[in-house]
Amino acid sequence: MLGDGFLIPASHDEMTRVIQALAAQNVRLIAINGGDGTVSDVMTAVARFYPSNALPNLAIFPSGNTNLIARDIGFRRRGLAALTQLVRHADTLPRTMRRPLKISWPNDEQDPRLGMFQGSSGYARAIAIAHSPHVLRYAPHNLAVAVTLIGAFGSLLWRRQRETWLSGDRVTLKADGEMLINGQSFLFLSTALRKLNLGIWPFWNGGKAGSDGLHFLHVGDHPAKLLQATWSLLRGSAPTWLRASPDYMSGRAEVLDLTCKGDFVLDGECFAPGADDRILLSEGPEFGFVHD
Structure with missing residues (x-):
């Protein structure tokens, strides 16, 4: 054809x-x-x-x-x-x-990349689990995010790994120039998507899922009620207690300035941050997507 x-x-x-x-x-x-x-x-x-x-x-x-x-x-x-x-x-x-989401390296170590779903800290660790052959072979493709998050939280069951995962990584985050985070992060996600599979939507505040800008989620180290929070977010729900907790933060921004040591993930692929562990996340150019 x-x-x-x-x-x-x-x-x-x-x-x-x-x-x-x-x-x-x-x-x-x-x-x-x-x-x-x-x-x-x-x-x-x-x-x-x-x-x-x-x-x-x-x-x-x-x-x-x-x-x-x-x-x-x-x-x-x-x-x-x-x-x-x-x-x-x-x-x-x-x-x-x-x-789409645009990732730039402040010192131009690499050319900018476009994508839709980014993750750092615990999400990057969990991707390594999700990419293992037994998970890729048996996990349904449309449950990618759920399988990754369950893999991350499942590692907490192993005592030797638990503290490493719960401690997270040192992170600083500025949203549209305002410093929001300067501490440890168990998990960080950002996306230009407006919906995920099966009603999963681990974001709130700063507008509805259909609004413009980048949606982000930060989970602090040793977060309270982690299993309850995970269950709620996988069902697209953010109860009042979760929104009020200092361990969980979600919002929307046009530009995110993120510093986090270690690789980050963009649409399932791992990349290294810049020499100062810093990346910029912003909105990329506008595309038209034809669909059925």
């Missing part, structure tokens, strides 16, 4: 060259058959080679280990069924405008 437009890059470098060629041809619609990490790679390359005021529309088919982005603004159908629908009805399918 796509002829020469059906492209299967064999490496990240080849994918970058493919996007550069599409930009040179001013291709206005790019379909991505892959998981969150692939979508992040493609958005990053598109933003590099296309003018920011002339970005192509994207269509995302769920086909990876994690498909949070597709669940929010992608196709429900997979593979050939999704492609057939796109080819036949591209002009009439709905399009949602959305700004």
